[in-house]
Amino acid sequence: MYISEETLDRFIREDAPYLDLTTLLLNIGQEPGRISFASREKGILSGSEEAARILQKLGLKLGLLLSSGTQILPGQTFLQAEGTASNLHIAWKICLNILEYSSGIASRTRFLLDKARMVNPNISILSTRKMFPGTRELAIKAVVAGGGFPHRLGLSETILVFRQHINFLSGMEELAKSIPKLRQQACEKKVIVEVTKLDEALLLAEAGVDGIQFDKVPSEQLKHYVQEIRKYHPNLLLIGAGGITEANVTAYAATGIDAIVTTSMYFGRPLDISVTMKPLEINL
Numbered sequence: 001m002y003i004s005e006e007t008l009d010r011f012i013r014e015d016a017p018y019l020d021l022t023t024l025l026l027n028i029g030q031e032p033g034r035i036s037f038a039s040r041e042k043g044i045l046s047g048s049e050e051a052a053r054i055l056q057k058l059g060l061k062l063g064l065l066l067s068s069g070t071q072i073l074p075g076q077t078f079l080q081a082e083g084t085a086s087n088l089h090i091a092w093k094i095c096l097n098i099l100e101y102s103s104g105i106a107s108r109t110r111f112l113l114d115k116a117r118m119v120n121p122n123i124s125i126l127s128t129r130k131m132f133p134g135t136r137e138l139a140i141k142a143v144v145a146g147g148g149f150p151h152r153l154g155l156s157e158t159i160l161v162f163r164q165h166i167n168f169l170s171g172m173e174e175l176a177k178s179i180p181k182l183r184q185q186a187c188e189k190k191v192i193v194e195v196t197k198l199d200e201a202l203l204l205a206e207a208g209v210d211g212i213q214f215d216k217v218p219s220e221q222l223k224h225y226v227q228e229i230r231k232y233h234p235n236l237l238l239i240g241a242g243g244i245t246e247a248n249v250t251a252y253a254a255t256g257i258d259a260i261v262t263t264s265m266y267f268g269r270p271l272d273i274s275v276t277m278k279p280l281e282i283n284l
Contacts, residue, residue, distance in 0.1 A: 001141045003050055011098070012054060016090045029086030032280040034063070037079040037099060039072040040272040044110045046145040047102030047138060048079055051095035055079075058087040068106070068145040088277050100270035101135075102142040108265040109146025112246060116253035116260060124259040126151035126239075131266050143265060151261045159186060160213070161193040172200050176207035183208060192237070198225045205229060211237030213261065219251040226256040 023029045037051070046068045055062060060083035072078055079099075081091075113125045125148040131139040140150050152158050159182060161175065169175055175193065182191050190210035195201050201212045212229070214222055217240070226238055240252045241261035252260055 001137070001144065003137045003141070007137060008050060008054055008057065011094050012057065012090070015094050020086055020089050023086050023089045029084060031085040032082065033085050033088050033277055034080060034082045034280055035060070035088045035092065036064075036077050036276045037095070038075060038077040038274050038276075039103075040274055041074050043072055043103050043107035043271040044146050045070045045072050045078055045099075045103050046106035046142040047098040050102075050138070051079060051091075051098050052081075054095055054098075055081040055083075055091050058091050059083055060087055060091065068102075068141065072103075082280060085277075085279075092275060092277070096273060096275055098138065100273050102138050102145075103271035103273065104268055105139055105142035105265050106146035107271055108246070108268050109143050109148040112249050112260075112262065112265060113147045115246065115250050118253075119250055120253040120256070123253050123257065124149060125265075126259050126261045127265060128152075128241075128261060128263045129154070130263040139266065146265070148265065151259075159189050159191045161191070163194065163215075172203060176203050179204070179207040179209055190237070192239070194241070198228060201225060201229055202232070205233045205236055209236075211239060213239040213241050214257075216242035219248060219255055222252065222257070223255040230256070 020029070045066055048066060048068055052062055052065050060081040063080035063082060064077060066072070066078040070078070109125060109127070116123045116125060127140070127143040127148055127150050129152060140153070143150060152160060166172060166175055179191060192211040192213055193204050193209055194213040194215050195204065196215055196217060201214070204212060214225065217225065222240060229236060229238065238257045239259045239261055240255065240257045244252050244260050244262045245264040249260060
């Protein structure tokens, strides 16, 4: 996944719009040193490539770099660079923030996926668009690094009909009648509708939708829905969404749905990462 130079430059400007005043006044800016990033806990790494690019933008020379998606262990160093103390200090917190927040999302995604696949080996974990504004690129990359996938990258990408859309129609029956036309107009796109009731799902399945997304249906009830729908439409894509977290992801995966849509990977603490900076010994 490509994150633009403009975005990375913006991250640098946010934290160092002019200079590092402390390093300047201490008169240590030109001292050579090394920065090392290591995990304090087990997790899935993400954002390392972007951190490395920021280090290089600031004139630092990379030593060690592990890729996003790598499982890292407590005490394991995954990124190092060398250069002047001034540039090391500018890079420090910018890179740390990217690494900790991104790796937190990636680690939670992997945990959700592992729990879900214990009972449903083929299920997918999909992330919503409810990430904090301005963080979408890093968030999507972190989800993919953790083994998940974005549910929907934007409104222009897929046909996903919500209750809010149906409120502007005369009801579910009118929507069902419009499905053939939707499929004809956007023949390359899948048509998915979010519902809460079994009769709505069966009506839309008969109308020819590609998938049904169940919103906030309790897992035991959803299991019954899936069993009933599979009798008549065994290949219909079935998705569970709404309030699915680490606490109940296994129960939802066990319903037999094809995918789980969740926001929960975005909410939680960052992965705990340590940073050390030391002067380089100069051999004369």
